[in-house]
Amino acid sequence: MRSRTWHPLIILLHWATVMLILLQYGLSRLMGDETRDLLSRFALYQWHKSFGLTLAGLVLLRLIVRRLLPTPAPVPMPRWQRAVAATVQGGLYLCLLALPVSGFLMAAAAPIQIPTLFFGLFSVPHPIGPDQAIYDAMLRAHAALFDIMAALAFIHAGAALLHQFVLRDGLMQRMWFGRS
Template identity: 40%
Template structure:
């Protein structure tokens, strides 16, 4: 692609998916840890009327699973657009190691956005409790494998570790984006925002 063909900003569909999914993933992480703790307390006390932010624990699990299935669909769509559409380049002065780190972080974030719903799905399918996955009360999402306590524990650990890995990598990614904005004062963050500053205010322009 010629440099003049490189867009200055991320395609609008990627921007929309990036920020919607960031908000949903944050809610899933906080909600996931909260519902897990409440479920533990409910099992210890034998009181299943306990709630997570006012939602009964059973419904909280179904909501978590439903949003997780939705996020899996969204990340598939996002990846297709990402592959099909041209993306803005990093500022010209960006060194090769930084370019590599940014690319590696994006690949890692995609692996986690796929890995979390998949491990969650395999965990509920393997659970000896055998509770079906009702997506927003509309339909039952099939479970590909049957109950097995060993596998349940394995996928639970994978799901838990994936959630922590996402917290870590997303924090580094966010810090890098803010560093570009505040310290380098370039347009890397702006290219992912739904609003734009005037050209005069920007210290660099990707390729316009």
Template identity: 30%
Template sequence: MGLKSTSERYGAMIVTMHWLTALLMIILIATGFRAANTVDPVVKAAILGVHVPIATAVLGLMVLRIGWWWGVDRKPHPVAGSPRWQEHIARAIHLLFYVVTFGMIASGIGMIALSGAAPMIFGGEGALLPDFWKYPPRVPHGFGARLLLALVALHAGAALYHQFIRRDHLLRRMWFSR
């Protein structure tokens, strides 16, 4: 498998970025909801101490991915036999992943900046973790998390539909070939 994609399947570089981003997104969603539902500020700070660096890694991967698509690689052709409406929905969901993720990162940075929470999150002694609900970016961050969860479910559901109902081996395109 080469680094670049072919007309039929994704290359090793994008496959690696896809699955690494997917894993990190699942961790982000889990730690984000866990932090939101944690009352103890020390535990919440510890959870956010994992959440924030992973969000930074996702930002880096997404910027690298966009650069890879724009400057180095081309996406494979759509799956043969897919209706046009499915192709449009797939493109829209992928675009929404980028928009929502960048919005989540921006609102997360906004919350940390406005609240001054960085010292507590990153190990500052004696700093009190603020009530994030007092800061305007908290609302879009919470909405974005739920939207991101819905997008992940739609994306995974569509992949499973293609794999097991349509039996067009779509998942093979986004996995490492021999």
């Protein structure tokens, strides 16, 4: 018999991803505060880049683990709902993979070259050098991808809350620790 919940590792990776996204958003807001001194802004950028690379690795791990571990039994729902859910989740995964790539390429192509220091432990080599056109394109892409991801995340969370409080079909408990 299939479990009614996701594997605990998948649940952990899901909520770790959510927490890192919220952290990244907070860091991005602080980075934009031009009243901060250069040293603290430098630190914020390094934290943002380090957590972005961590998030990319976490999402890749999550995709691998999701393929390897069993999935829970599906919750009965109309085919159109299942198609919308798959589209939203697929879009979220695409954004979660493309955001770190666009951010890293933006940092690499920046007119002022600042090394990417992964949590201060080592320098991550940039695959390209300064290029204003690439920098501008990646800056726009990074902002647009975040906006798309945020919209998809609101749809995802809203649907989960709808299933929890209106439909009461147990869908939301599948992505939480403990028994369903």
